[in-house]
Amino acid sequence: MGAEPTLEQRLRNCRASAVHLEMRDGYMRSDPRFIAWQHGVRNAPEDNDPSLRPWLALAAELAGRGVEVRRARIVSEPVSDYVEFEHHVTGANVAAGEKVRWLSRRRASDIALPGNDFWLLDGSVVLFHHFDGNGELAPDDETCTDDPATVKLCSSAFEAVWERGTPHELYQPPVR
Template identity: 50%
Template sequence: MPRNAQQPSFAECLRGMVRSAVHLETRDDYGDNERFAAWRRGAGIDWDDRASWWRPFHDQIAAAVERGVVVRRARVVSGPVSEYIRWEHAMTRANPAAGEQVRRVPRRLASDLALPCNDFWLFDDRLARIHHFAGDGSLVEDEFSTDSAVLKLFAASFEAAWERGISHEEYRI
C-alpha cells in the first residue's frame, strides 16, 4: 500500500474481515495513558459496571466475532513483568468478554522464534497494520502492507507465538 494512500481505520479493517484478525504485541511498555495512570494511583475496575470499562474497541471486536471472525492476540512478555504489563493483564478481562482470545508468551520461551521487530495486526492474511512506536512506547504511526512476503512472515510468526502462548485465564503474574 503506498505511504500516501488513505489508511483505513481499525474499525474499517475489522469490518472488512470474514475469517480472522490476529494481533502480535512484543513490547513491555506502551507509554503512559489516563487509565494506566489511574491504576497506578490505586483505582480499580468495577467489573460489574460494564459501562465503566467497555470501550468502542470492544464493540468492534464483539461485532466481528458475532460475524464469525476469529480474533486472537499474542503478547510476548518479559519476566518479571513490567508495571505496564501487570496493568494490562488486569485490564485484559475485557478482551475475552468481547470474544477476543488472548495468550501471553513468556519472552524466555520465544528465543528461538523469528518474530518481527514491530507489533502488528493481520487481517484475513491479506492486510497488515504495522505499528511503529517511539522509545517511550508512544505510537508514532501505522504502516499498512499487502506485500505477500510480509503477510506470510507475519502469519507464520503469529502462529508460532500463539502455539507457545499461555491463555489469559491461565497466565499468572
C-alpha cells in the same frame, strides 16, 4: 487518492480473522486508565464497559459475526507495571469474544519475529504499528502491506507465539 482506512475500518472489513501480535513491555503510559490503575483504581467502568472502551464493542461485533479475533503478547518476566495493568484489564477483552495468549519473552528466543507489533487481517494484509522509545504512537504510526513474504513472516510468527502461549485464563504474570 483517498485517505488510508483506519484500523477500525480495516477490522470492520474483516471476513474471517484478525490477529494481533504485541511485543513491547509498555504502551502509551500517558493513557489515563493506566495512570489511574497505577494509583490503585481497579475495575473502573472505563476498563470493562463497551460504551466507555470502544475496543470491547468492536471485538464483540467482530466475534459476533464469526471473525476470529486473537491477540498474543510476548512479555518480559517479571512483568512491567504496564503489562500487569494489561493483564488486569484483559478479562474484559476475553468476555467480548477476543482470545488472548501470553508468552514469556524467554520462550520466544527462537521464533523469527518482525520488528514491530502488527495486525494480520484475513491472513492477507499486515498493518504494522510504530511506537517511539517511550511506547507512545509515533507520528507515522502505521504501515500497511500485502507483500506475500511479509504476510508469511507475520503469519508464521503469530502462529508460533500462539502455539506456545498460555491462554489468558491460565496466565499468572510474575510480578516484581
